[in-house]
Amino acid sequence: MPEQKTVATTGNSVVAEAFRQCAPDVVPAYPITPQTTIVEEFAKFVAQGRVHAEYVAVESEHSAMSACVGASAAGARVMTATSSQGLALMWEELHIASGMRLPIVMANANRALSAPINIHCDHSDVMGARDTGWVMLFAETAQEAYDNTIMSIPIAEDPEVLLPVMTCLDGFITTHSIDRVRLMDDESVSAFVGEYKPVNALLDLDNPVSHGNFAGLGGPYFEFKRSQREAIDRSKAVVERVGAAFSELSGRPFGLIETDMMDDAEVAVVVIGSTAGNVRHVAKQLRAEGVKAGLVKIRCFRPFPYAELAAALAGVKAVAVLDRAESFGAEGGPLYLETRSALYDAEHRPAVVNYVYGLGGSDVKLELIRSVFTDLSDIATGTPALHGPVYLGAR
Amino acid sequence: MQQLTEIRWHARAGQGAVTAAKLVAETALAADQYMQAMPEYGPERMGAPIKAFTRISPEPIDIHCNIENPNVVILLDDTLLDVVDVAEGLVADGTIIINTCTPPDAIKRALGLADSITVACVDASGIALDTIKRDIPNTPMVGALAKVTGAVEIDSVKSLLEKTFGKKFGQDIIDANLASVDRAYEEVTTS
Numbered sequence: 001m002p003e004q005k006t007v008a009t010t011g012n013s014v015v016a017e018a019f020r021q022c023a024p025d026v027v028p029a030y031p032i033t034p035q036t037t038i039v040e041e042f043a044k045f046v047a048q049g050r051v052h053a054e055y056v057a058v059e060s061e062h063s064a065m066s067a068c069v070g071a072s073a074a075g076a077r078v079m080t081a082t083s084s085q086g087l088a089l090m091w092e093e094l095h096i097a098s099g100m101r102l103p104i105v106m107a108n109a110n111r112a113l114s115a116p117i118n119i120h121c122d123h124s125d126v127m128g129a130r131d132t133g134w135v136m137l138f139a140e141t142a143q144e145a146y147d148n149t150i151m152s153i154p155i156a157e158d159p160e161v162l163l164p165v166m167t168c169l170d171g172f173i174t175t176h177s178i179d180r181v182r183l184m185d186d187e188s189v190s191a192f193v194g195e196y197k198p199v200n201a202l203l204d205l206d207n208p209v210s211h212g213n214f215a216g217l218g219g220p221y222f223e224f225k226r227s228q229r230e231a232i233d234r235s236k237a238v239v240e241r242v243g244a245a246f247s248e249l250s251g252r253p254f255g256l257i258e259t260d261m262m263d264d265a266e267v268a269v270v271v272i273g274s275t276a277g278n279v280r281h282v283a284k285q286l287r288a289e290g291v292k293a294g295l296v297k298i299r300c301f302r303p304f305p306y307a308e309l310a311a312a313l314a315g316v317k318a319v320a321v322l323d324r325a326e327s328f329g330a331e332g333g334p335l336y337l338e339t340r341s342a343l344y345d346a347e348h349r350p351a352v353v354n355y356v357y358g359l360g361g362s363d364v365k366l367e368l369i370r371s372v373f374t375d376l377s378d379i380a381t382g383t384p385a386l387h388g389p390v391y392l393g394a395r
Numbered sequence: 396m397q398q399l400t401e402i403r404w405h406a407r408a409g410q411g412a413v414t415a416a417k418l419v420a421e422t423a424l425a426a427d428q429y430m431q432a433m434p435e436y437g438p439e440r441m442g443a444p445i446k447a448f449t450r451i452s453p454e455p456i457d458i459h460c461n462i463e464n465p466n467v468v469i470l471l472d473d474t475l476l477d478v479v480d481v482a483e484g485l486v487a488d489g490t491i492i493i494n495t496c497t498p499p500d501a502i503k504r505a506l507g508l509a510d511s512i513t514v515a516c517v518d519a520s521g522i523a524l525d526t527i528k529r530d531i532p533n534t535p536m537v538g539a540l541a542k543v544t545g546a547v548e549i550d551s552v553k554s555l556l557e558k559t560f561g562k563k564f565g566q567d568i569i570d571a572n573l574a575s576v577d578r579a580y581e582e583v584t585t586s
Contacts, residue, residue: 172433284457
């Protein structure tokens with residue numbers, strides 16, 4: 001295993017470091033809180049000559065993703081980063097990037113959407129992009145944000161995949177907190193991500209192609225969409241394979257989901273992002289008190305690990321799904337809907353309840369997590385489960 | 396050292412609380428500890444009250460919420476005593492370290508604190524004006540933290556200060572900061 005350097009720094013700082021180590025050719029970006037320091041630090045690396053990339057300072061996120069699409073279609077390795085309103089402004093290009101099968105890698109600092117205006121963490125922005133055809137990885141910690149960023153390149157560029165990848169980290173909680181992180185050396189990362197060999201590059205003059213053509217009525221639009229579906233389905237095995245290879249290199253485990261104390265769990269929480277740590281902490285305390293509590297953390301949201309999640313929850317009596325985003329008008333938040341769907345064909349279906357929590361950075365106190373487990377224990381012993389999301393800790 | 400030390404910083408924006416929290420985090424790393432340091436972000440204006448948080452632990456830290464029950468509260472500006480509830484959530488045997496000329500017992504009486512709470516006072520602004528020639532009390536307060544709690548080692552603080560400031564500042568500024576840490580370490584008084 002190669003030597004690693006342990007540092008005390010922020011999530012954004014290690015994502016910028018991962019960008020540098022992945023050696024993109026082009027990085028078009030527009031700054032937005034709390035993503036700003038990623039592109040700021042990357043721009044500094046470019047200015048210092050520490051990475052040979054074209055940094056394109058654009059005038060909006062719409063332009064940022066447009067430039068990503070153009071550069072990627074031309075045959076460049078392309079990375080960018082955004083957050084919140086910026087991701088929302090990229091909406092149409094997100095579909096164009098995946099539809100043109102461009103392996104762009106984008107970090108997203110998860111942040112609430114207006115209105116009202118709020119700069120803090122929730123998953124409203126990224127969950128709004130869940131049907132745009134991007135592979136989506138989530139980080140609990142700065143370490144995972146760093147690791148996910150590096151893994152994203154070989155996942156996106158795999159000839160079986162050729163899809164854009166979004167690597168999501170919680171705004172401020174992960175982007176701006178100083179944490180202890182182990183960094184790989186440049187050579188190891190460089191060898192791991194490999195050299196980019198573009199497929200159907202516009203600048204490959206010997207093999208002229210065109211991208212993003214008209215495919216109207218009677219054209220192949222329908223079949224294009226099916227091929228996208230097949231590609232993201234195939235990406236699951238690739239995410240696992242790349243994750244396993246990175247795991248071997250780094251010594252850090254990777255799975256589509258992470259299960260903790262689930263072997264004999266009777267009550268369990270399913271969650272995404274930094275809150276998984278709070279849940280693990282409380283579950284450990286409850287274990288010491290004799291409660292069979294467990295945690296399932298989703299690390300890969302697209303493609304969604306339905307079978308793995310169903311298997312993890314097979315013996316559980318009551319499950320709480322924690323959503324840091326709404327799906328207004330639906331029965332619950334996005335992760336809840338996926339979890340219910342994963343369990344539909346299960347032999348023994350546990351009770352599943354939904355909590356919407358932490359919107360706009362509302363603090364996820366340990367007592368709130370504890371109250372969720374108390375609810376679950378009640379449900380496991382016969383209290384009827386509530387329908388519709390509970391707004392956890394809302395005043 | 397205890398399992399998990401949680402520190403809450405109160406300051407006014409511009410006094411260097413974030414730099415201090417970062418310095419403490421780096422010092423913890425040098426001692427092979429795990430750490431978190433996070434400012435509470437809001438609409439920032441120079442002079443407005445701000446909070447920052449630091450966790451130090453020999454074990455990996457899972458929790459990512461704000462610190463509700465700190466072991467240590469550090470106040471970089473005693474004019475905040477009338478503005479914020481410094482003792483809020485402080486554990487029963489907690490410690491408050493204040494940049495002030497007022498003696499610890501007077502502070503303790505004024506705040507109506509329980510006997511089990513330790514109050515430590517140091518004129519960090521005075522020390523900063525003497526040494527650094529500017530009222531930036533952050534580095535001396537880290538010296539006081541080292542003395543009062545042992546959460547960080549004074550020598551480690553100084554060597555990291557030298558390393559991190561060495562990238563940005565000249566030797567005279569580094570020496571002034573090192574002197575400020577030493578003086579606060581020596582001059583801090585405890586209730």
